[in-house]
Amino acid sequence: MESTTSKPRDASGSDLSEQIKAATKDSHVRAENTQLMLSYQRGQITRTQYKLLLCSLYEIYQALEEELDRNADHPAVQPIYFPQELARLEALELDLEHFFGPHWRKRVTVPAATHRYTQRLREIGKNSPDLLVAHAYTRYLGDLSGGQVLGKITQKSLGLSGDKGVLFFLFPGVTSPNRFKQLYRSRMNSIELTEQQRREVLDEATRAFEFNIEVFDDLQKMLSITGEASSDKGNDAATKMESKTFSSSPVLQFALGVGITLATVGMGVYAF
Ligand code: HEM
Numbered sequence: 001m002e003s004t005t006s007k008p009r010d011a012s013g014s015d016l017s018e019q020i021k022a023a024t025k026d027s028h029v030r031a032e033n034t035q036l037m038l039s040y041q042r043g044q045i046t047r048t049q050y051k052l053l054l055c056s057l058y059e060i061y062q063a064l065e066e067e068l069d070r071n072a073d074h075p076a077v078q079p080i081y082f083p084q085e086l087a088r089l090e091a092l093e094l095d096l097e098h099f100f101g102p103h104w105r106k107r108v109t110v111p112a113a114t115h116r117y118t119q120r121l122r123e124i125g126k127n128s129p130d131l132l133v134a135h136a137y138t139r140y141l142g143d144l145s146g147g148q149v150l151g152k153i154t155q156k157s158l159g160l161s162g163d164k165g166v167l168f169f170l171f172p173g174v175t176s177p178n179r180f181k182q183l184y185r186s187r188m189n190s191i192e193l194t195e196q197q198r199r200e201v202l203d204e205a206t207r208a209f210e211f212n213i214e215v216f217d218d219l220q221k222m223l224s225i226t227g228e229a230s231s232d233k234g235n236d237a238a239t240k241m242e243s244k245t246f247s248s249s250p251v252l253q254f255a256l257g258v259g260i261t262l263a264t265v266g267m268g269v270y271a272f
Contacts, residue, residue, distance in 0.1 A: 015185070015188075015189045016133075016188045016189050016191065016193070016198065016201065017184075017185035017188045019198070019202055020134070020137055020202060020205050023202040023205055024138070024206055024209050027210065027213070028209065030209070030213055031212055031216070032146075034213055034216040034220070035216070035217070036053070036216040036217075036220050037216060040150055040153055041153075043156065045153060045154060045157045045158070046157075047099075047158050048223065049223060050099075050154055050158060051099050051100070052219050052222060052223065053219060054092060054095050054096055054099065054168065055096070055107075055109055055110050056110045056114040056215050056219060057088070057168065058092045058093070058096060058108060059108070059110050059114050059115075059117075059118050060114065060117055060121070060215075061087075061089045061139070062089055062118070063117075063122055063125075064121050064132075064135055064136065065083070065087055065088070065089050066125070067121055067124070067125025067126075067132060068081060068125075068132060068136060069083070071125060071129040071132060074129040074132075075191070076130040076132070076133060076191050076192075076197075077132055077133070079187040079188070079190050079191055080133055080136055080137075080187050080188055080191070082140075084173050085171065085173040085180065086136075086140050086173075086174075088143070088168060091167035091168045091170065092167075092168050094167050095165050095166065095167050095168050098164050098165040111218030111219060111221070112218060113211070113214035113215045113217070113218040114218070116211065116214070117211035117212075117214070120207070120211065121135060124204070130197050130200070130201065131200060131201055131204040133188060133191060133201060134202075134207075134208050135204070135205075135208045137184075137205060137208075138205055138209055138212065139212075141184065143168075143171075144171065144177040144180060145177070145181070148177060150169065151166050151168075151169025151170065154169070
């Protein structure tokens with residue numbers, strides 16, 4: 001129940017689902033306007049961009065879904081725990097195998113921002129499971145909203161036939177995304193939170209968007225460094241960055257095994 005002294009941060013009602021949407025409205029606009037998402041909206045996504053995005057999504061969903069599984073019985077997780085309908089990890093593994101082949105695990109390369117995002121997911125999974133709903137909301141409801149359009153754009157832009165490589169966007173366990181989103185919102189609203197916890201969830205949702213924006217920005221930097229932001233010919237950052245961990249100081253140059261040189265400004269790359 002809302003106290004009179006501690007009101008929700010917006011005038012959009014007292015349901016968590018409404019508050020979280022209002023609290024992340026500006027962040028959503030910023031996420032939509034990242035270079036990567038703009039490429040998507042222009043139908044200009046390249047194979048390299050998509051492969052790099054899949055690598056980061058794989059790391060993110062691995063952390064998110066492991067933490068959700070581990071906390072499945074927690075009262076703030078149980079109502080929004082829908083592994084049959086929502087889990088993305090297996091689909092991502094198949095998509096990565098499609099693009100990188102049977103040894104895809106050795107080829108997964110992610111920027112530092114992805115590493116920070118997964119660290120945060122692990123930390124809250126361990127210490128503050130109440131906040132997992134903010135991350136699950138940001139990713140899964142996004143996937144069931146704009147994500148559905150992104151799947152079709154990916155298929156068309158990359159000339160993919162059938163479901164191969166785009167399983168991530170498909171939710172065979174969800175018949176109607178809109179109806180499922182309604183159910184998910186009602187489950188979110190059933191979570192009992194103190195006013196303090198509710199504020200923390202709203203803050204965490206903004207952070208979740210921020211993590212995503214940073215990942216997209218880092219991916220775009222990786223691509224521009226290798227000169228592939230708008231071209232898919234020749235080099236392939238996701239294929240070529242195969243060293244373990246790179247952390248860089250400003251304007252450090254790394255010559256990777258295969259001969260591409262990276263000039264990075266404060267960016268680290270992690271390959272798992
Ligand atoms: C090209 C980029 C994107 C487009 C075009 C897009 C578009 C949309 C649209 C049309 C909706 C439905 C709004 C509604 O039902 O009222 C939506 C909802 C949503 N999007 Fe996005 N989106 C994009 C990127 C993202 C990203 C990057 C995230 C987060 C990582 C995200 C998270 C969400 C969430 C959580 C919702 C559910 C909002 C709610 O109903 O509470 N979106 N998006």
